[in-house]
Amino acid sequence: MSQTVVITGASAGIGRATARLFAERGANVVLLARGTTGLDATAADVEVRGGRALTVPTDVADHAQVESAAQAAEEAFGPIDIWVNNGFVSVFAPFTEIEPDEYRRVTDVTYRGFVHGTRAALRRMLPRDRGTIVQVGSALGERSVPLQSAYCGAKHAINGFTSALRTELLHQGSGVNVTLVKMPAVNTPQFSWVLSRLPGHPQPVAPIYQPEVAARALVHAADHPRRKQYAVGASTMATVLANKLAPALLDRYLARTGFDSQQTGESAPADRPSNLWEPADGKDGHDYGTHGIFDEHSAARSPLTTLARHPAPVAGGLLGAALGAAVLTRTALRRRGGR
Helix, strand or coil, rough: CCCCEEEEEECCHHHHHHHCCCCHHHCCCEEEEHHHHHHHHHHHHEEEEEEEEEEECCCCHHHHHHHHHHHHHHHHHHHCCHHHHHHCCCCCCCHHCHHHHHHHHHHHHHCCCCCHHHHHHHHHHHHHHCCEEEEEEEECCCCCCCCCCCHHHHHHHHHHHHEEEEHHHHCCCCCCCEEEEECCEEECCHHCCCCCCCCEEEECCCEECHHHHHHHHHHHHHHHHCCEEEECHHHHHHHHHHHHHHHHHHHHHHHCCCCEEEEEEECCCCCCCCCCCHHHHHCCCCCCCCCCCCCCHEEEEHHHHHHHCCCHHHHHHHHHHHHHHHHHHHHHHHHHCCC
């Protein structure tokens, strides 16, 4: 029987790329997001790839809407097998330039949206004693950067929430699994619609990966949820290790480089869209697609995807490479820090 998969933030970027992969194996894919233009386009992607699609316009900050979407999913396709929490919003600005209601909005969507999705999934999975919840995390949930305090705080919260939930499920001996996938910088449309108060156009910090790299990792994690977490991209592994080895030096390094590295040399257009309060595609009717504007600088493959699929043969080599990268990073930080 076909799996039933629910994906939040499914109208573009990682969510859309993930929906396409599940569709290629004939899954029933329930698509949640606010913007109907992107949702309809993603549904067309799913159908043409052999899956069945259901679009449910949903603001994940509203628990009632998420619960209603879960009910609609099971009425259309039967029991939910996999729930992918992916939806988010953000603000690029120094903390003192983010208004309290904007900070609350980021938290409501990016953190509490995951809580709402997890609760709706568990209400249905726990009585059946089966199902998988996949949380889309971030390297920034381990190591914060300047200008993204609201997003980093939400991703840290997701890590803590997921760890607590996992131990509760283990205590209960539940057959429901929850796993977390930590993402690197990904070339999604968010950099064209995120609310930004930076003088330059927002950009991801290199190395950048294409959304399909993230999608392959999410599908694999859904198929192999026993591992509590996955790291996508060598940069994610190196970031986590470097933060453990030299956090104070990394603070100083990011203080010097973190502002310029998150902006291009081009000025941000005065009329650029923002999706914080309303979906960007709802304002202009434009389908933003899967990729952002940084295709020329983005990698289509990641060695850690191989690690996730074939851990035994390559784990030692990749772990050694990641450790080596962390040591080199620490050395570079010391030199740049004048030590």
